[in-house]
Amino acid sequence: MNVKQLAAEKAVQLVQDGMLIGLGTGTTAYWAILKLAQRMKLEGLDIKAVASSKQSEDLAAEYGIPLVPLAEITAIDLTIDGADEVDGELHLIKGGGGALLREKILAAHSKTFIVIVDESKKVSQLGHFPLPVEVVPFASNLTLQKLRELGCTAELRASADGIFVTDNGNYIADCRFGKIASPSELHEQLNAIPGVVENGLFISMASQVIVGFNTGETEILAPVKR
Numbered sequence: 001m002n003v004k005q006l007a008a009e010k011a012v013q014l015v016q017d018g019m020l021i022g023l024g025t026g027t028t029a030y031w032a033i034l035k036l037a038q039r040m041k042l043e044g045l046d047i048k049a050v051a052s053s054k055q056s057e058d059l060a061a062e063y064g065i066p067l068v069p070l071a072e073i074t075a076i077d078l079t080i081d082g083a084d085e086v087d088g089e090l091h092l093i094k095g096g097g098g099a100l101l102r103e104k105i106l107a108a109h110s111k112t113f114i115v116i117v118d119e120s121k122k123v124s125q126l127g128h129f130p131l132p133v134e135v136v137p138f139a140s141n142l143t144l145q146k147l148r149e150l151g152c153t154a155e156l157r158a159s160a161d162g163i164f165v166t167d168n169g170n171y172i173a174d175c176r177f178g179k180i181a182s183p184s185e186l187h188e189q190l191n192a193i194p195g196v197v198e199n200g201l202f203i204s205m206a207s208q209v210i211v212g213f214n215t216g217e218t219e220i221l222a223p224v225k226r
């Protein structure tokens with residue numbers, strides 16, 4: 001079993017009958033979706049789900065996980081999602097796959113938000129991974145200028161056929177800040193820029209982070225209560 005699968009399967013153990021599950025996006029969340037489908041088939045697990053991307057929606061549909069229209073829900077019991085970096089405070093960088101906006105909306109409405117990562121994602125300080133920032137296409141060159149004034153190099157993400165476009169019809173600016181001294185302060189500064197829709201910093205949102213190790217072990221990290 002690979003390390004991402006290990007963390008994902010540990011998280012899926014927390015899922016119980018009757019829950020509404022938020023499905024994350026990416027190569028780690030992929031394993032969680034597969035395990036949920038397997039538990040439904042083998043154990044008769046009775047769940048419904050909402051998806052954080054077209055990709056995860058398609059995967060869930062392919063594996064027979066019933067999806068609920070977002071208009072019909074008021075809250076999510078538990079969301080399971082990956083991350084690009086996790087620091088000691090359990091702040092995250094997300095959006096490597098471009099799904100950060102929908103992921104953040106689902107996380108914000110989840111009673112429990114479980115993050116699943118392999119050990120390579122644990123860092124002492126966020127920022128080595130370029131921070132994804134979702135921006136509207138209109139005047140994106142000007143928005144990029146404002147982002148750079150915050151001290152990063154910012155480039156629009158490319159795709160095979162031009163500029164990468166999110167499920168929401170927006171662009172992603174990948175911002176290299178180097179080490180981020182104050183993630184919460186940067187989060188506020190980024191979202192104050194007109195044209196920025198949302199950024200990939202998830203501040204104090206994780207209820208738990210499940211880390212998979214190459215040794216086959218897992219570690220559960222919980223936020224320190226102050």
Ligand SMILES: O=C[C@H](O)[C@H](O)[C@H](O)COP(=O)(O)O
Pocket residue numbers: 024025026027028029081082083084094095096097098099100103
């Ligand atoms: O937009 C994508 C998401 O934030 C992913 O959850 C994140 O990039 C981690 O992806 P992966 O599990 O593929 O490393």
